[in-house]
Amino acid sequence: MHSQKAPKNGLTCKMVLQAVGKVLRKSKTKPNGKKAPAEEKKHYLEPEYTKVRVVDFDLKDLVALPAREIDLNEWLASNTTTFFNLINLQYSTISEFCTGDTCQAMTAYNTIYYWYDERGKKTKCTAPQYVDLVMTFVQKLVTDEDIFPTKYGKPFPSTFESVVRKVFRYLFHVLAHIYCAHFGQTVALELQGHLNTLYTHFIVFVRHFNLIEPKETCIMDDLSQVLCETHNHVTER
Numbered sequence: 494m495h496s497q498k499a500p501k502n503g504l505t506c507k508m509v510l511q512a513v514g515k516v517l518r519k520s521k522t523k524p525n526g527k528k529a530p531a532e533e534k535k536h537y538l539e540p541e542y543t544k545v546r547v548v549d550f551d552l553k554d555l556v557a558l559p560a561r562e563i564d565l566n567e568w569l570a571s572n573t574t575t576f577f578n579l580i581n582l583q584y585s586t587i588s589e590f591c592t593g594d595t596c597q598a599m600t601a602y603n604t605i606y607y608w609y610d611e612r613g614k615k616t617k618c619t620a621p622q623y624v625d626l627v628m629t630f631v632q633k634l635v636t637d638e639d640i641f642p643t644k645y646g647k648p649f650p651s652t653f654e655s656v657v658r659k660v661f662r663y664l665f666h667v668l669a670h671i672y673c674a675h676f677g678q679t680v681a682l683e684l685q686g687h688l689n690t691l692y693t694h695f696i697v698f699v700r701h702f703n704l705i706e707p708k709e710t711c712i713m714d715d716l717s718q719v720l721c722e723t724h725n726h727v728t729e730r
């Protein structure tokens with residue numbers, strides 16, 4: 494991760510210090526409630542943050558199926574694995590701050606995500622437990638040769654698309670939690686450029702292949718709108 498440190502892209506040292514100061518001030522006043530209060534200001538929507546990204550190019554070209562020779566399922570499989578690895582890595586940068594004490598439930602604003610076990614039983618768990626369950630679940634799937642076949646000629650199962658949808662929904666929960674509960678720490682680490690780029694790529698991909706129900710992603714629509722719309726207008730590096 495350190496070798497991929499985000500370029501500052503116009504974010505001056507002064508701005509970083511201001512951002513860190515804001516984070517520190519915020520943490521002092523943060524109530525000890527079980528979940529983040531809904532009225533909390535969404536710092537990640539401020540232009541000084543949304544303009545920071547690692548790469549600027551047209552993500553719509555990047556997400557589309559690149560050539561007729563590539564099978565749609567192959568393309569979905571390869572992107573699923575890539576997003577899983579990148580989101581796992583992004584979460585790992587703030588995982589020391591995401592504990593059973595700080596995040597007693599898997600929240601994104603007023604939404605609490607519950608884990609459903611293999612029998613469909615709903616269980617409430619802390620955010621780090623939930624993320625661990627997600628990552629373990631996805632790791633198991635993407636390395637299962639019957640579900641994500643890598644050998645030439647081995648077909649994808651008929652359930653493949655529904656599996657992919659499930660994985661993307663879970664990964665979205667992790668991204669939403671990072672923004673809603675750990676954005677200040679991400680800024681302090683100067684990794685908001687990575688997070689914004691990853692999130693934008695993820696949302697553009699999800700929309701292109703219609704992988705998550707809009708009612709699921711609507712809690713982050715304000716950010717998606719800012720990042721995905723402005724992205725197409727940014728041409729300078």
Ligand SMILES: [Zn+2]
Pocket residue numbers: 590591592595596620621670674675
């Ligand atoms: Zn957390």
